[in-house]
Amino acid sequence: MEDASISLLLGILCCLILCSAFFSSSETGMMSLNRYRLKHLVKKKHPGARRASKLLERPDRLIGVILIGNNFVNILASAIATIVAVRLWGDAGVVIATAGLTLVILIFAEVSPKTLAALHPEKIAFPAAYILRPLLTLIYPLVWAVNGITNGFLRLLGININDDNNHNLSTEELRTLVNEAGALLPHRNQSMLLGVLELSEVTVNDIMVPRNEVIGIDLDEEIDQIIQQLSITPHTRLPVYRGELNKVVGILHMRNLAQVFHQGTISKAAILQVITEPYFIPESTPLQTQLLHFQKQGRRMGLVVDEYGDIEGIVTLEDILEEIVGELSNDNKEDNQDIHPQEDGSYFVDGSAYIRDVNKALEWDLPTDGPKTINGLVTETLESIPDANVCMRLGRYQLETLQISDNLIKTIRVSCGPEAQEDDF
Known part of the structure; x- marks a missing residue:
């Protein structure tokens, strides 16, 4: 029992x-x-x-x-x-x-x-x-x-038992969540989501086409030269100015140029009749804000100006969208490539290349909180424009100037090595 x-x-x-x-x-x-x-x-x-x-x-x-x-x-x-x-x-x-x-x-x-x-x-x-x-x-x-x-x-004990904010994600936490998604989220979709999250942190000054690279119509030139330029331009919209970009008078849409053809011979007066008013954008405008402005005002291109009103460059709706989805066009991509890999593992980089683009392409972390271009990064670090080629070290990156002309560093050799203890030249 x-x-x-x-x-x-x-x-x-x-x-x-x-x-x-x-x-x-x-x-x-x-x-x-x-x-x-x-x-x-x-x-x-x-x-x-x-x-x-x-x-x-x-x-x-x-x-x-x-x-x-x-x-x-x-x-x-x-x-x-x-x-x-x-x-x-x-x-x-x-x-x-x-x-x-x-x-x-x-x-x-x-x-x-x-x-x-x-x-x-x-x-x-x-x-x-x-x-x-x-x-x-x-x-x-x-x-x-x-x-x-x-x-x-x-x-x-001073604890609020009704506080239920622990599950709200900040932007940084959401970015980490997207990065950690791994195979659950295709890489392209992952990149697009990260691009959207970065729109509020990037300004138009970071992605604009700089002033020295802007292609436009100078009304002070002969009409034959203007017609020649219009016939070979790959762009849909062109700024129209007199003498220099700061004296812009409007934006010419190539679609409107068809109206000029119907009138007969192309003339400067005819071009002025079909241009639209220029649209100016402060250089510190976040991309997220500018995207909404483009959408609200039905614009596709704007002229970026600094605090003194001088034109620094241009930015288009396509430039902003490319920050989200990547390159929208492969036209002339090879001709415009700024990064050239070398057999020894280093890269020849055009001095005008944007640091953000280099970081994205090579998965590097060159500083982006100062100058926007590789040329600007080198000259700011040296605190002068070098008279001859120099070699310097910035963190784990070694930079060597290869070509200098017109007060600009044209080409730089960049290589990535182990993290240095301190920055040295």
Whole structure:
């Protein structure tokens, strides 16, 4: 008869350990759920996700019901184990039961189930929600009492239990989330999302076509030269000016040039009739803001001006979109390439190349908080325009000027090596 009672108690003890494992895994599984994936599954009306989401709306109640259940079964298991051990080994059974049950609960009711739940939270949390919700309803008065005391104690410590801002992502956190998506997000989509996130941090000054590279129509030139330029230009829109870009009079759209052809011979007066008013953009305007301005005003190109009103360059809607989706056109891409790899692992870089473009192409981290071009970076670091070719080190990058003319560094050899202890020339 005594053997039968011991067997029954051992059976109950095993069931209690399984219940303890359930509560332990449920707690870890629920708290390990990806909140954003959970919201997605709730929108798709996943039943387990909807129940889990409902429970997580009040995490204090969820933790309350889990811990009440877990502590109850653990204490009951401890009592039963002590009874069985005393019957089998007498007074020494207390020590044996304490040591043995601690080891069993630690392995089979804590570490193993919690590890499993941390690795596969959805597989544990969603089924558990079917049990936890009815159990919460059943022992709600006890959970309410425990939570009331606990929440009151937390308020005394100055903790706001209703503060639920932990799941709001900052821009940097969202950028990290996109970077860590890995194979779940195609690389091109990943790049586009990162491009959108960077629009508010990049200004039109960072992507504009600099003034010395702007192609436009100079009305002070002979009409034959103007017609020749119009016939070979690859651009859809051209600034029209007199003598210099700062004396711009308008923007010529090549589509409107068809009207001039219908009138007969192309003349400067005819060109002036079809140009539109120039659109000026402050150089510090963020790309995100400028994109909205282009959309609102129906513009496609603007002239970038500095604080003194001098024109620094031009920026187009296409330039901004390329920051998101990459190059929109491959026309003359090879002819305009600024980076030329060498057999020794270094690169010949055009001095007018933008540092941001070089960093993107080579996955480098040259400083972008100062000058925009490689030429500007070198001259600012040297604090002068070199009279002869020089070699310098900037962090882990070695830069060597190869061609200097007209107060500009035309070509630079750049190589990337191990991080230096300090910047030196």
